[in-house]
Amino acid sequence: MDTITSDHIKKWRDNELKRVANSTVNRDLNFLSAVFEESRREWKYCNINPVRETKRPKNPRPRDRLIAGEEIEAILNELNYREGEEPKTITPRIGTAFLFAIETAMRAGEICRLTWDNVFLDRRYVRLDITKNGDPRNVPLSSRAKMLLETLPRDGDLCFGFSNSTRDTLFRRARRRASSALPSIKTLKFHDTRHEAITRLARKLDVLDLARMIGHRDPKSLMIYYNATATDIASRLD
The missing domain is CATH 1.10.443.10 (Intergrase catalytic core)
Incomplete structure (x- = not known):
């Protein structure tokens, strides 16, 4: 895990954005960040959380659709x-x-x-x-x-x-x-x-x-x- 950098995360992010919505990528980034953070603080598997240095895509506006x-x-x-x-x-x-x-x-x-x-x-x-x-x-x-x-x-x-x-x-x-x-x-x-x-x-x-x-x-x-x-x-x- 210590070999993974923000460049790897950014490349993964850009590839994912070609196939799924921004909100899906953001949810996955939240999960990855939690894993790296736990690995850094508790398990000492890595020294940094590379997800923190990765820019998040902008979420779309929430739906506001009511039903007639x-x-x-x-x-x-x-x-x-x-x-x-x-x-x-x-x-x-x-x-x-x-x-x-x-x-x-x-x-x-x-x-x-x-x-x-x-x-x-x-x-x-x-x-x-x-x-x-x-x-x-x-x-x-x-x-x-x-x-x-x-x-x-x-x-x-x-x-x-x-x-x-x-x-x-x-x-x-x-x-x-x-x-x-x-x-x-x-x-x-x-x-x-x-x-x-x-x-x-x-x-x-x-x-x-x-x-x-x-x-x-x-x-x-x-x-x-x-x-x-x-x-x-x-x-x-x-």
């Missing part, structure tokens, strides 16, 4: 979702997951991994043991989120009964079909449900409760996802 009501309706129609009905197949279950994401701000992977033994409908919360930041958390359920779970059949350990890759494939197909009549939906991503959910929840919860619910250690990071428009804010002013 007509877009929600169009996606649900293409997924054959019917309000209040038990989803018999995988496709309408993805519609249920889409609505559940808007209610809870849970990530797609968290929803796909959710198991019935971590669902506590009587106390209105679900338990997430595996999250992006590594901290388990309890997610409170709105009345609608609770209702959505209650419509799901209990025919396996997984609540929604599909993998994240299946969710991605079928959601993309539904979006493509919907886009013929509604072109704006072409830019919609499943993860935009998190922006939509947090913007809605911010009207109901104080900032600390909201950060706890969605698993952010630093409340400042909520600004990445909170996307209320000036008109929305103005409507709440006297």
